[in-house]
Ligand SMILES: Cc1cc2nc3c(=O)[nH]c(=O)nc-3n(C[C@H](O)[C@H](O)[C@H](O)COP(=O)(O)OP(=O)(O)OC[C@H]3O[C@@H](n4cnc5c(N)ncnc54)[C@H](O)[C@@H]3O)c2cc1C
């Protein structure tokens with residue numbers, strides 16, 4: 001076994017609101033958590049799909065935005081020092097002979113843990129792929145849905161597609177490095193921050209960025225090496241020489257590897273026992289939008305409740321034989337010490 | 343009240359629709375290939391449809407929010423709409439639409 005394994009009590013898959021609050025409930029019971037998420041930040045759907053939209057049904061918050069709720073949850077769990085592993089997808093879970101689990105991410109990190117909490121929501125967030133025939137062949141070679149290293153784009157002819165912040169940010173950041181940048185959007189109206197839009201328009205006026213109003217119609221190239229992007233515009237089809245294509249259409253949720261973990265599923269959701277939110281594999285729990293039971297409501301509130309019950313059962317697995325005494329945070333100085341408030 | 347839906351494979355379906363329901367809900371409840379990930383909150387664009395040109399003017403115009411969401415799919419046409427933003431009413435009895443490739447569920451999408 002290699003030396004870079006992470007050993008912990010609990011691995012939480014998914015740092016959405018439910019995964020985050022689970023850390024709190026587990027922390028009160030002294031269980032240490034590592035969280036893994038394919039996104040680059042916490043918050044799940046709240047942060048990705050509606051950060052600025054108000055939520056009205058969180059107890060005690062007449063109104064709170066998706067981002068503010070995420071920020072508050074992060075503050076609430078801080079005393080428990082959860083460790084986050086972002087930009088990572090959990091690919092596999094294997095049950096070991098001693099009953100613990102071995103998790104491997106797409107970056108080949110290995111986690112050894114006694115308990116796994118699947119809080120994977122609607123599945124992992126993945127970039128939306130534009131419906132262009134044959135695009136798969138170019139992915140990872142000439143077509144990229146994110147920029148990991150700017151240097152990889154130096155001296156290339158880039159076509160960037162989209163009208164949101166990612167498209168505009170990368171247009172501005174890569175313009176100085178690239179041989180050429182063509183920004184393509186379906187209309188001459190952008191969703192991105194007005195300052196970025198103004199900056200982009202200035203570069204277009206200077207001739208440093210070419211702006212085309214239209215959509216991708218097709219790709220030309222060989223063996224995954226792109227040579228041109230064909231565009232459908234109001235004036236008909238045009239071809240833009242290109243060695244790299246960066247489509248930024250946002251994210252969509254895909255169930256992904258969750259389906260392959262051997263858990264009993266019910267229409268792509270994980271079947272659970274509502275006494276402790278355990279799955280068909282002892283030691284693996286499922287809470288939040290990803291689980292299914294009769295009467296399930298896909299609400300943040302429900303996920304919080306599920307986390308509290310799950311934590312009690314998780315404690316019994318991590319520390320068998322230790323009696324769990326039920327306590328309130330308001331009156332228990334022991335709990336308050338853990339939270340760092342006394 | 344009926345709507346006529348052509349799916350991604352070109353197959354035609356005549357669906358019974360109810361007044362006040364979103365067109366997305368009708369398509370979903372009849373088990374056609376629509377992902378509708380956000381459940382109708384105008385937050386995903388996976389309910390994208392093309393509206394028959396004859397029916398386009400009968401619809402309430404798209405809001406800025408809907409246009410912004412349409413930016414997040416790669417197969418938008420002049421007659422593109424999000425079906426969760428179209429409310430069924432008597433005026434729309436007989437509405438003709440085609441499901442966009444980008445509305446397909448994962449299993450069917452490439
Ligand atoms: C527009 C909109 C409005 C909403 N409004 C409300 C509301 O007002 N009130 C309410 O209660 N609910 C609301 N909801 C629903 C609410 O957002 C969900 O119930 C909630 O986000 C579920 O939380 P979760 O933590 O279970 O999952 P998610 O928020 O989906 O988070 C799951 C996380 O797991 C990650 N993940 C999944 N699989 C993997 C993997 N294999 N490896 C690594 N990471 C993985 C994902 O990337 C994601 O970040 C709304 C939803 C939408 C879209």
Ligand code: FES
Pocket residue numbers: 366378379380381382383384385386387388389411424425426427
């Ligand atoms: S269902 Fe998500 S935008 Fe219509």
